[in-house]
Amino acid sequence: MSHILMTQPMMPSIMDALDARFTLHRLWEANDVDAYVRDVGPRIKGIATGSSHGSTGAALFERVPNLEIVSTFGVGYDNVDVADAARRGIVVTNTPDVLNDEVADLTLGLLIATLRQIPQADRYLRAGRWADAVYPLSPTLRGRRVGIVGLGRIGKAIARRLEGFDVRIAYHGRSRQPDVAYPYCATLLDLAETCDVLIVITPGGPETRHLVDASILKALGPNGVLINVARGSVVDEQALIAALQTGTILAAGLDVFEHEPQVPQALIDLDNVVLLPHVASASVHTRKAMGQMLVDNLDSWFSGKGPLSPVDETPWSRP
Structure with a gap:
């Protein structure tokens, strides 16, 4: 199974679905994040991340040299350095429309x-x-x-x-x-x-x-x-x-x-x-749909079907 790095806690349904399909690594559970990434980094093929907290960019990409895809939870993806991802040939996806x-x-x-x-x-x-x-x-x-x-x-x-x-x-x-x-x-x-x-x-x-x-x-x-x-x-x-x-x-x-x-x-x-505490999409119904799209993007990519919702800057052209 492909190895996925999850950068922050998400809904249990998301983590359960990823656990069932991939080998999931929970970054926030590591006592020493740097040592943890050094250990698992070469195995990581995908990243699951939130859309507004923390940063997913060059500093992390350098340590996951075999990364293929970043799947973000949210329609916004300004926490991901998409320009750097594009230079490295990394696909970035988000969760549009469902919210x-x-x-x-x-x-x-x-x-x-x-x-x-x-x-x-x-x-x-x-x-x-x-x-x-x-x-x-x-x-x-x-x-x-x-x-x-x-x-x-x-x-x-x-x-x-x-x-x-x-x-x-x-x-x-x-x-x-x-x-x-x-x-x-x-x-x-x-x-x-x-x-x-x-x-x-x-x-x-x-x-x-x-x-x-x-x-x-x-x-x-x-x-x-x-x-x-x-x-x-x-x-x-x-x-x-x-x-x-x-x-x-x-x-x-x-x-x-x-x-x-x-x-x-x-x-x-x-x-x-x-x-309001950033709750515009925060209903059970919508967050479940967003989580499913995050999972589906990873599932589709590693099944060889390509990403479902690649962002505009991503280096992907649908055949």
Whole structure:
């Protein structure tokens, strides 16, 4: 059986499935990681890794010279050095599509919770304050102009849901999509100036680091709302804190942070932000589907059928 290195704990169903098909090496159980990798490295043909914690790149690839494939758990794969993997002829896969609906649902829930102040109202009631006074009126989604940063698979699923709320939708990405009817903004600044809700669902990585900075938040304006369900690195977190503190924007809903799982106390102390612990795809149903795709990619590769969902940068062309 082929030897697989798993870099971090995953759901029992994933580990059980990999154990049944491969010789599985659990990196996090090693007392001395360096010594462990030196020992098993030459035997490793595949890596199973998460999509947002730790780093899978040259330092590890050097020690697993016979590596053929990295199978990531998640649609994002910015923790994998895909450029280095491509140079070495290593295939990288992710788990697209199976989490689109779950993330889109959560995004709409986070948007409504942020605008209608659902967590704040819940805290108000639990504190016994309703008997003293009714909860203050909240902002609304009515009449809003929503901009989507990154109109990929999940972005489109979000947009379809937003259509049911009768809001205006525009988008920004690397290029205009010919089959999309929503207005396109050539720059993110144009989108922020056009909209008063900005939903971020673009990939992470060096190219998008701090894409949403102080200038974008200023353009979004004092009635503006930022929703980030992408990667924490896409938003300049300190600029966002300042914008929320000073009223540069109205509110924010965040599922991701720059240095997860650490969240700045300044964000926690603010009452105009809704904070979630990176749970956009975190339902039992969806995580099982993601785990199955991770396993299926490895199973398909080592059965000689090729990867099921190779990422764009991967050195693989389907016959």
